[in-house]
Amino acid sequence: MTTAALNRSLGAQSVQRPNIVAVGTIVWLGSEVMFFAGLFAIYFTLKSTSPGLWAEQTEKLNVPFATTITIILVLSSVTCQFGVFAAERMQVHRTGKLFDMRKWGMTEWFFLTYSMGAVFVTGQVFEYATLVSEHVSMSSDSYGSAFYITTGFHGLHVAGGLIAFLLVLGRGFAVKKFGHKEATTAIVVSYYWHFVDVVWIGLFLIIYVLK
Numbered sequence: 001m002t003t004a005a006l007n008r009s010l011g012a013q014s015v016q017r018p019n020i021v022a023v024g025t026i027v028w029l030g031s032e033v034m035f036f037a038g039l040f041a042i043y044f045t046l047k048s049t050s051p052g053l054w055a056e057q058t059e060k061l062n063v064p065f066a067t068t069i070t071i072i073l074v075l076s077s078v079t080c081q082f083g084v085f086a087a088e089r090m091q092v093h094r095t096g097k098l099f100d101m102r103k104w105g106m107t108e109w110f111f112l113t114y115s116m117g118a119v120f121v122t123g124q125v126f127e128y129a130t131l132v133s134e135h136v137s138m139s140s141d142s143y144g145s146a147f148y149i150t151t152g153f154h155g156l157h158v159a160g161g162l163i164a165f166l167l168v169l170g171r172g173f174a175v176k177k178f179g180h181k182e183a184t185t186a187i188v189v190s191y192y193w194h195f196v197d198v199v200w201i202g203l204f205l206i207i208y209v210l211k
Helices: 005-008 020-048 052-062 062-088 106-133 142-174 180-209
Strands: none
Touching: 005 020, 005 180, 020 142, 020 180, 052 142, 062 106, 062 180, 106 180, 142 180
């Protein structure tokens, strides 16, 4: 008699091991937390040494515009999670009309999430161009360095998330049968996206609200 059969005969309950990909992603995101904590420390350190400069340069920030793209990014976490729910029930594509969001599958929700993330990145690029025209650049002063380093690294992380969404969407169209492996990939990408959103909320509060 095998061990599994023996356990069943003894009434033992099977133990579900955590998915190694999900665990690895969570551990990696833990290291990313430390990375962004270092960026926050850099920002606060430079701010403490140049309070007058910060007061002058933060007046050039377009807070309403930043608030708008922030709301878009935060809402993208909601659409991303709806995509995860669809992936968990193995629904890749919509089962109804295009505008019937109740019947949407993972593909539709993730495409909407991707679009919202792309709007955020485009908005960030537009903000950079505006600030550069107002003589706020990476090399202009310590504020410029702190601003572009913190927001720039976050923007790169958002871009990485957009690439991950494209891979998941491509896989959704390519595979003949959407299974547990594909669903796990979608879930892992959502972990990363939620993390990126939470980090931006912190950056937004520090840079735009607590100027």
